[in-house]
Each structure stands twice: as structure tokens, then as C-alpha cells.
Amino acid sequence: MREFDGYLQGLTKDKRTVSTSERKARLLRDGFGKKPAFRCIIAREDTKPIGYLCYHEGYDPDEMRGKVIYVIDLFVTSSARGSGIGRMLMDRVADVCANMDGIAVYVGVWRRNPKAIKFYMGIGAEFVEDVPFMRWGKERWL
Numbered sequence: 177m178r179e180f181d182g183y184l185q186g187l188t189k190d191k192r193t194v195s196t197s198e199r200k201a202r203l204l205r206d207g208f209g210k211k212p213a214f215r216c217i218i219a220r221e222d223t224k225p226i227g228y229l230c231y232h233e234g235y236d237p238d239e240m241r242g243k244v245i246y247v248i249d250l251f252v253t254s255s256a257r258g259s260g261i262g263r264m265l266m267d268r269v270a271d272v273c274a275n276m277d278g279i280a281v282y283v284g285v286w287r288r289n290p291k292a293i294k295f296y297m298g299i300g301a302e303f304v305e306d307v308p309f310m311r312w313g314k315e316r317w318l
């Protein structure tokens with residue numbers, strides 16, 4: 177995750193506003209407690225982690241109606257890229273979705289990350305053109 181963080185920081189000029197230690201503490205609290213907010217699949221070579229995918233479950237109330245999975249992180253360490261690990265992690269999460277009788281896997285991807293967009297398009301994903309993602313942060317709640 178640290179390596180992925182560095183990768184994403186390389187794609188933007190924006191600086192993080194929350195410290196690394198606080199972000200780590202939040203991650204441990206939210207992902208590894210009694211009721212994890214997300215789950216992870218880890219790819220290993222022998223015992224060494226070489227990639228991971230984190231996801232959580234959701235529901236799509238639109239036309240199809242059904243359970244969905246949101247991928248929130250996908251990362252393969254640079255030395256292991258191009259050998260099928262990313263596709264394998266996506267295949268595994270598709271299995272998770274199929275096993276819960278889900279209908280789709282969603283993933284948010286930065287426009288400034290064209291390589292990832294090519295990867296997702298390559299495995300058959302498509303843009304949700306007419307549904308821009310909106311954020312309503314707690315700093316704006318009345």
C-alpha cells in the first residue's frame with residue numbers, strides 16, 4: 177500500500193493533507209477490526225506479497241438491480257507487472273462477485289492514470305459515461 181501511495185503521488189501535484197501515520201492508523205482501524213469496511217486479496221510469490229486488491233460490497237439499484245463489488249485499490253509491484261497478476265486479482269474478485277450472485281464489479285480510476293485505464297479496458301471493463309461520481313465530504317455537512 178505504501179508503494180501504491182507513492183505511485184499515486186507521482187501522478188498528481190496535490191500534497192496529502194493527512195499524515196502517513198494517521199492514514200495508517202485509520203486503515204488498520206477500518207479494515208482490520210471486528211467489522212471490516214473492506215477486504216483484500218493478496219498475490220504472493222512464495223511468501224512475498226507482489227500485488228493486492230481491496231474491495232467492498234454494495235448494491236446497484238439501477239436497471240439491472242443486484243449486488244455489486246467496488247474495487248478500491250489494485251496494485252502490482254512494478255517488477256511483477258505484465259505477467260498476469262493484475263488480471264488474476266480481477267478474476268478473483270469477479271469470482272467473489274459471482275459467488276454472492278452479484279452482477280458487476282465497479283472500479284474508480286483517475287483520468288490521469290491512462291495505463292490503468294488501458295488495463296481495465298483490456299480486461300473488458302467500460303466507462304459508466306452518464307454517472308459522474310460525486311463527493312459530499314463531512315466538512316460540508318451542516
Ligand SMILES: CC(C)(COP(=O)(O)OP(=O)(O)OC[C@H]1O[C@@H](n2cnc3c(N)ncnc32)[C@H](O)[C@@H]1OP(=O)(O)O)[C@@H](O)C(=O)NCCC(=O)NCCS
Pocket residue numbers: 180183249250251252253256257258259260261262263264284285286289290291292294295298299
Ligand atoms: C494496472 C496494473 C494493476 C496491471 O497489472 P499487471 O499485472 O501489470 O497486468 P496484467 O499483466 O495482468 O495484464 C493484463 C492485461 O492488461 C494489459 N495491460 C496491462 N497494463 C497495460 C498497459 N499499461 N497498457 C496496455 N495494456 C496493459 C496486458 O497487456 C494484459 O493483456 P493480455 O491479457 O491481453 O495480455 C499494474 O500495472 C499496476 O499496479 N499499476 C500501478 C497501480 C495502478 O495504476 N493501479 C490501478 C489503480 S485504479
